Amino acid sequence: AQTVTQSQPEMSVQEAETVTLSCTYDTSESDYYLFWYKQPPSRQMILVIRQEAYKQQNATENRFSVNFQKAAKSFSLKISDSQLGDAAMYFCAYRRFTSGTYKYIFGTGTRLKVLA
Amino acid sequence: ETGVTQTPRHLVMGMTNKKSLKCEQHLGHNAMYWYKQSAKKPLELMFVYNFKEQTENNSVPSRFSPECPNSSHLFLHLHTLQPEDSALYLCASKEAGGSYEQYFGPGTRLTVT
Numbered sequence: 001a002q003t004v005t006q007s008q009p010e011m012s013v014q015e016a017e018t019v020t021l022s023c024t025y026d027t028s029e030s031d032y033y034l035f036w037y038k039q040p041p042s043r044q045m046i047l048v049i050r051q052e053a054y055k056q057q058n059a060t061e062n063r064f065s066v067n068f069q070k071a072a073k074s075f076s077l078k079i080s081d082s083q084l085g086d087a088a089m090y091f092c093a094y095r096r097f098t099s100g101t102y103k104y105i106f107g108t109g110t111r112l113k114v115l116a
Numbered sequence: 117e118t119g120v121t122q123t124p125r126h127l128v129m130g131m132t133n134k135k136s137l138k139c140e141q142h143l144g145h146n147a148m149y150w151y152k153q154s155a156k157k158p159l160e161l162m163f164v165y166n167f168k169e170q171t172e173n174n175s176v177p178s179r180f181s182p183e184c185p186n187s188s189h190l191f192l193h194l195h196t197l198q199p200e201d202s203a204l205y206l207c208a209s210k211e212a213g214g215s216y217e218q219y220f221g222p223g224t225r226l227t228v229t
Contacts, residue, residue, distance in 0.1 A: 042222070043204065043225075044223075045220035046220075099171060101164050101171040101172050102147070104161065105158070106159040107158055
């Protein structure tokens with residue numbers, strides 16, 4: 001069975017600095033997607049970035065980038081130039097397609113605090 | 117605006133009550149999901165509907181009963197709940213196809229007393 005592990009329950013970063021959130025996953029499949037979602041205190045879960053497993057190039061979205069290491073089953077999120085609005089829970093997720101349905105498996109999350 | 121709305125945002129109910137959670141998506145998606153989010157636990161997938169047909173029931177107790185009358189609406193009927201069912205219940209929708217992503221609603225905070 002697929003599992004997603006986020007080993008950092010909480011992280012802090014100074015405003016304008018860079019922080020990296022860790023995620024590892026376990027799967028025997030070769031084709032899958034990985035995601036980082038952000039959940040601010042308002043509770044709205046928002047997609048931050050995604051990575052397709054067959055693409056070797058790391059995904060980038062403005063200040064957000066990933067370090068995808070397929071062999072190591074690692075998928076970390078780097079936030080550059082951190083802003084106060086980045087404070088939120090961040091969830092790593094794995095998506096698989098089975099029985100005609102896309103299913104998402106989430107980690108336990110990392111709470112990111114941004115210090116002014 | 118999220119495109120996925122959930123009502124109510126907060127709900128307090130006794131163990132003998134019957135209530136329903138509602139989710140509506142305005143995005144033209146054809147897959148809808150119910151998740152349970154408890155503190156310090158991963159989001160738990162509960163149910164998935166594709167084109168109004170249930171395609172996933174992740175061993176959810178029968179006191180939770182989903183209903184999907186059309187691709188835009190999803191309900192979660194609740195009855196005889198337990199205090200451990202208190203959680204944030206999130207709805208999400210998705211267009212068919214691997215290149216499309218889930219969009220989440222704001223959730224319903226449920227407290228069972």
